[in-house]
Amino acid sequence: MSPAMSSLCTFAALSGAAGRAPGRRGSPQGGNKKRAVAQPLAAGAMTEAPAAAAAVVIAPPARPVVTTPRRREPGRDGRDSGASENVAWKSIRQERWEGTLELEGELPLWLDGTYLRNGPGLWDVGDYGFRHLFDGYATLVRVSFRDGQAVGAHRQIESEAYKAAKEHGKVCYREFSEVPKTENFLSFLGQMASLFSGSSLTDNSNTGVVRLGDGRVLCLTETIKGSIVVNPDTLETVSKFEYTDKLGGLIHSAHPVVNDTEFWTLIPDLIRPGYVVARMEAGSNERRFVGRVDCRGGPAPGWVHSFPVTENYVVVPEMPLRYCAKNLLRAEPTPLYKFEWHLESGSFMHVMCKASGNIVASVEVPPFVTFHFINAYEEKDEEGRVTAIIADCCEHNADTSILDNLRLHNLRAFAGQDVLTDARVGRFRIPLDGSPFGELDAALDPEEHGRGMDMCSINPAHVGKEYRYAYACGARRPCNFPNTLTKIDLLDKTAKNWYEEGAVPSEPFFVPRPGAVDEDDGVAISMVSAKDGSGYALVLDGQTFQEIARAKFPYGLPYGLHCCWVPRDK
């Protein structure tokens, strides 16, 4: 039995903790009783008139698709949430759209390819509003750049979870914080049984999007079954990505490390607390076992949303925010959802040799909370011997309340108070000389980026290697969510910041200029949900961090998480 499969058997054995139906009903977003999941495209299915700046449909499908997506204005408790509620936190109503974007500024002519962004864009089904940012059904956004022009599009990913919600008008799979309501004891038993197989877990791949070395584009989330192949041109859902190996597992790190030749992933083992490190060759669907890390603390492995690699090593983080089998079974969310904080269990960083699978370092570090590692590299002495591993992450000051910050109610309720918890670039130094302890410090003064820090990207040529620049979301306070874009200079320990009042920008994704020599020679692309309800792709110069251009969508965009770049000739 696979590690994660056996973990789920344990979840089922703990079923005493489960079975209560979610008590939260109510009339989300103004009590509109109409089914909220976007309806399939059909002639006449448009529910609102197109915006004045009507978009041009390119390559129109057999039936018309273009409209300004419909939204419900008030908050999910039925109250009007007021002007502070940004379009970033409103569900997108239309399943898909495509059209030429209106430009302000001049796009670089070398920018030739497609920027893709994945993220949760639809946070309600039937008359039920979701609880957490991470619950939303996946919405892919595309901006294709060519000859100084930009074409935009969005489309819902047709996961089983999304299709079932659309068909039945209710949540049918276990999402990050949502659990399907059981109507009677029999269906409750059925749901418990389905935990054994993992069949009740979501495949809503709303987190990442990566271009594999063989050209396939894969959307991902934390469940392994939520790996879905999409077409980067049409945004169509192509197929489920079937792993053909026998590694099994039900959950994995939402962020594999991917390049033109390989794909590295981490599979947590909840039964025998630890992690399996696996590698998949480009062109293959078979993950191969590389090695295993046994946890040093805790009743369960620490949450691994992401992890970094260097040229020769895989870095496996073990944070005190740990998976919790009991919480997985619960119908009502706990304060930390499927996780538990075990400060007493310690925090560790492990380093595995990529070639042998051997652990070369395992050190205790100060407590930390992170979703996203930024990068890692090998520190060398004058003779070229590797002395330590440096690993950087967006670190939330060991404070788990960031998870609560990301509840939709909190995101929609901004009334001017500064409620975003502090974050920093956390830099680990993991010595390879057998020392039992590693270090964790801020890589620069967090005031440089307003003490907000998440959703980062770097020049892809520097992944696993020494690097100087990181692009991320930072904060201009007061705020309840990262509201700036920041370019971090890890050498000078300074930051350059972009800010527009009331705007919610998403991950600034760095695209290098072909042929560039300088690490920051390129652009950072972010999708912005603006204060006036509009949305645009913002293109910033990677060096000066000044705006070069913006490409405006004729409608506002919901928030999104992670991005990738598909060059035209690939």
Ligand SMILES: CC(=O)/C=C/C=C(C)/C=C/C1=C(C)CCCC1(C)C
């Ligand atoms: C969007 C994001 O960053 C994280 C999404 C996380 C998800 C969808 C987690 C899902 C899970 C389950 C549905 C059950 C098992 C635990 C867990 C991995 C948290």
Ligand SMILES: CC(/C=C/C=O)=C\C=C\C=O
């Ligand atoms: C959006 C986010 C954190 C923001 C806080 O500063 C985290 C997203 C995690 C999943 O990809």
Ligand SMILES: [Fe+2]
């Ligand atoms: Fe993420």
